[in-house]
Amino acid sequence: MTELARFSINQMTVKQLSLPELADSCGRLGIPNVGLWREPVQSYGVDATAKLIRDAGLGVTTLCRGGFLTAIDPAERAAALDDNRRAVDEAAALGTDTLVLVSGGLPAGSKDLRGARERIADALGELGPYAERHGVRLAIEPLHPMYAADRCVVSTLAQALDLAERFPAHQVGVTVDTYHIWWDDDAPAQIARAGAGDRIHTFQLADWTTPLPAGVLNGRGQIGDGSIDMREWKGYVEAAGYTGPIEVELFNDGLWARDGREVLEETARRFVEHVIR
Amino acid sequence: MTELARFSINQMTVKQLSLPELADSCGRLGIPNVGLWREPVQSYGVDATAKLIRDAGLGVTTLCRGGFLTAIDPAERAAALDDNRRAVDEAAALGTDTLVLVSGGLPAGSKDLRGARERIADALGELGPYAERHGVRLAIEPLHPMYAADRCVVSTLAQALDLAERFPAHQVGVTVDTYHIWWDDDAPAQIARAGAGDRIHTFQLADWTTPLPAGVLNGRGQIGDGSIDMREWKGYVEAAGYTGPIEVELFNDGLWARDGREVLEETARRFVEHVIR
Numbered sequence: 435m436t437e438l439a440r441f442s443i444n445q446m447t448v449k450q451l452s453l454p455e456l457a458d459s460c461g462r463l464g465i466p467n468v469g470l471w472r473e474p475v476q477s478y479g480v481d482a483t484a485k486l487i488r489d490a491g492l493g494v495t496t497l498c499r500g501g502f503l504t505a506i507d508p509a510e511r512a513a514a515l516d517d518n519r520r521a522v523d524e525a526a527a528l529g530t531d532t533l534v535l536v537s538g539g540l541p542a543g544s545k546d547l548r549g550a551r552e553r554i555a556d557a558l559g560e561l562g563p564y565a566e567r568h569g570v571r572l573a574i575e576p577l578h579p580m581y582a583a584d585r586c587v588v589s590t591l592a593q594a595l596d597l598a599e600r601f602p603a604h605q606v607g608v609t610v611d612t613y614h615i616w617w618d619d620d621a622p623a624q625i626a627r628a629g630a631g632d633r634i635h636t637f638q639l640a641d642w643t644t645p646l647p648a649g650v651l652n653g654r655g656q657i658g659d660g661s662i663d664m665r666e667w668k669g670y671v672e673a674a675g676y677t678g679p680i681e682v683e684l685f686n687d688g689l690w691a692r693d694g695r696e697v698l699e700e701t702a703r704r705f706v707e708h709v710i711r
Numbered sequence: 712m713t714e715l716a717r718f719s720i721n722q723m724t725v726k727q728l729s730l731p732e733l734a735d736s737c738g739r740l741g742i743p744n745v746g747l748w749r750e751p752v753q754s755y756g757v758d759a760t761a762k763l764i765r766d767a768g769l770g771v772t773t774l775c776r777g778g779f780l781t782a783i784d785p786a787e788r789a790a791a792l793d794d795n796r797r798a799v800d801e802a803a804a805l806g807t808d809t810l811v812l813v814s815g816g817l818p819a820g821s822k823d824l825r826g827a828r829e830r831i832a833d834a835l836g837e838l839g840p841y842a843e844r845h846g847v848r849l850a851i852e853p854l855h856p857m858y859a860a861d862r863c864v865v866s867t868l869a870q871a872l873d874l875a876e877r878f879p880a881h882q883v884g885v886t887v888d889t890y891h892i893w894w895d896d897d898a899p900a901q902i903a904r905a906g907a908g909d910r911i912h913t914f915q916l917a918d919w920t921t922p923l924p925a926g927v928l929n930g931r932g933q934i935g936d937g938s939i940d941m942r943e944w945k946g947y948v949e950a951a952g953y954t955g956p957i958e959v960e961l962f963n964d965g966l967w968a969r970d971g972r973e974v975l976e977e978t979a980r981r982f983v984e985h986v987i988r
Binding site: 544546578583584592593617618644645646647648663666 | 855919927938
């Protein structure tokens, strides 16, 4: 089905499916790509996952996620860098060129956003060359400002690009995810900036629905259910030269409580309806 | 107590206190200013409130809030403008020169943030001269981007100033509230811009604590409990020329469940400890 040619389903959207179920369902629905997460991949085995996905003829658009690079404590920091090198290794083994990075929040007791952002830059300086040697690009994901304290001190595309542009584009770029940036009137200009520098390493979709649930983690809306004009954002990344896969990544307790195959089919249908047609 | 000279307690922080209890408690604690809300003031009576506050020797730093100016439907829009004119009247009657505006979210079914922001500008063109005639300034409050869909399409100080600067500063300025802007690395520059244009009409504080509660409305942290460096933000507004009152406005289910006088005393103490000393 040609309308799904650019579609990628991020594994978290249907985390109730095992990896074999996911691969099988993608085959049945004509879904050509998946985005994978480290934890389920590690549980199934990295090599076993790579073989499963390869045998199913699926592309792997991203591995989620590395990052959490804001620790001050030297031992914590070294452990984070080690873990990110393993994430690069896993991405390479899975056959994806893109590792998504969630930068990390403020260390306990700290109020210093600027300092935390600088420590991310330092870490990228160590990880970028390592990733390049393995054929993997790091994709800094700005997360919505509501996560600035506890999850990701990089809150806008402008901040992500300020970090990324200190390094070559084939080492460090950005993740453009509608959920995190849709409110930002500067984001279209930043997408153009990212495209001009060849730094749009992945494009992800989720819709914005309210009310937000407690903890604000698992309320990402199904495509078409919320406030975001998906075609508009697709237009921005395309005008910036991005013609790659479009990944739908939803964290949603309501979707997780349903039959995974049904959610997968619905998500593909919504993608065609709200993004492609 | 001179350390409280610039302190103002926003009524919502201790909404469990009646207006007479609030006035009495402020007197006992040496708190010189209050920020008021329309609903409790209307319940007590606008003129009765004005007399109560005046007799207690308290200043009224702001009235919260007007706004909700994004409706498309002509009847809804006319009703909103009428209501905002009443809010201006109430502000004038209470003796405050500042009406805080929360702009409003997207109308049902709309995904057009830009259009909503333009309708706010249109409304300000009608309300600004009316406010001026009553000696009241409108203070556009950018709300945290997590409210962009359902509460306030103005998410940054830059957006608020882009709107405000279409009008004279004595008609339209901005509210600088740490809770909404602390994540934004562009905010210090925007505070300087606002100060240069004499558009910092009020400065409010709340701290950022996590996890956020469901609906994300009533999780504003007590000063000192969260991730925001209050002295840093006070430094930005002072460097921009603002030397006016500093209002603490917390919406917090935990604080509301406690004895209001105890919360008021704690808030004044935290203000001195984390903002003044």
